[in-house]
Amino acid sequence: MKSVIVFFSLLLLLSSAFTVLGSPDSPRALIVVGPSKHPPGTHEVAAGARLMEYCLESLENSEQFDVDVVDAWNSNWKTLITYDTVVLIGDSFPGERMPESDKVMKDLARMMKKGCGMITIHYGVGLKNEDMGPDGDHPLLHWTGGYFAAKCDHHQSVARIYESAEIVPADPKHPVANGVKPFTIHDEPYIKNYFGPKGRMLPGAFPVATSILPPDDPNEEIIGWGIERPDSGRGLGITLPHFFQNWQVEPLRKFILNAILWTAKVKVPDEGAETTLPELQEFEPESVVPVPRKK
Numbered sequence: 001m002k003s004v005i006v007f008f009s010l011l012l013l014l015s016s017a018f019t020v021l022g023s024p025d026s027p028r029a030l031i032v033v034g035p036s037k038h039p040p041g042t043h044e045v046a047a048g049a050r051l052m053e054y055c056l057e058s059l060e061n062s063e064q065f066d067v068d069v070v071d072a073w074n075s076n077w078k079t080l081i082t083y084d085t086v087v088l089i090g091d092s093f094p095g096e097r098m099p100e101s102d103k104v105m106k107d108l109a110r111m112m113k114k115g116c117g118m119i120t121i122h123y124g125v126g127l128k129n130e131d132m133g134p135d136g137d138h139p140l141l142h143w144t145g146g147y148f149a150a151k152c153d154h155h156q157s158v159a160r161i162y163e164s165a166e167i168v169p170a171d172p173k174h175p176v177a178n179g180v181k182p183f184t185i186h187d188e189p190y191i192k193n194y195f196g197p198k199g200r201m202l203p204g205a206f207p208v209a210t211s212i213l214p215p216d217d218p219n220e221e222i223i224g225w226g227i228e229r230p231d232s233g234r235g236l237g238i239t240l241p242h243f244f245q246n247w248q249v250e251p252l253r254k255f256i257l258n259a260i261l262w263t264a265k266v267k268v269p270d271e272g273a274e275t276t277l278p279e280l281q282e283f284e285p286e287s288v289v290p291v292p293r294k295k
Helices: 002-021 045-057 101-113 137-145 244-248 252-261
Strands: 028-034 066-070 084-090 117-121 126-128 148-150 162-169 184-189 205-213 219-228 236-237
Touching: 045 066, 045 084, 045 244, 045 252, 084 252, 101 137, 117 137, 117 252, 137 219, 137 236, 162 252, 184 219, 184 244, 184 252, 205 236, 219 252, 236 252, 244 252
Parallel strands: 028 066, 028 084, 084 117, 117 236, 126 148
Antiparallel strands: 162 184, 162 205, 205 219, 219 236
16 A cells, blocks of 8 residues: 555656646747857846746746757757747847858758747847848848848948837737737837838738837837748747846836747737746846946
8 A cells, every 4th residue: 555655656746847847748949049249237148048948937827838048059950840939149140140150040941941930139130231142131031020230231220229218019919919018118129120122021021019219310110020921930020128137127028928939839828928037147147237327
């Protein structure tokens, strides 16, 4: 009798541990950390990746993810094919900045062709003139619906820190906007982003967040965008956050987590993805400093 009790106790323990660790059917995300040379407190791409990993693995009202964070590319196709979405964060698009970028881009293309999702964060949405031909065409445009053109011949986007930018969901009925109300933030939402020839968005592409910027020449600018691709995959780019401290801004964090769920084809809760965030120091940034403001 004692052996039976011990046996079932072990089963219960294993079942509990298995639930915590996640099941083989858990959605999987690959977070790719590209190179960055920004000063401490800004970008903090490695710490930002660890923060997203924590949030996805501890979602309180949604299916929890199985997450891998890498800063070096692994071309093992048997592993790459298992991911439901790939999140890229770095100083410009990591696919073009990592060593052996041709191989990375080729693997990403194969993943996208299989319907994998993609989301790019802040400067991870950026491309340089050397990354493309004179017409501005690039796979990232088709994978996520747009990009930040960093001093490109065909288009020049604008990066500027704003004391107060109001971020508004472009379509409150879209799942990415679930639980996200307009919010104001001191950050660097990129404007004049590139969405295709003559400023027209590609078929299937749409704005997901806008802001009236800049204050001295206000226009409705798309600072977040998405696309439902012909390959059945989903892509999205969001131009925030520049300051690491702004990961504490709950509507922004929820917006990004919603976007990751959506690109992974996981149902976004009606109230949006919910997490309880520990102190930012837990994610080992180079610095956690207050967002600098003009005197």
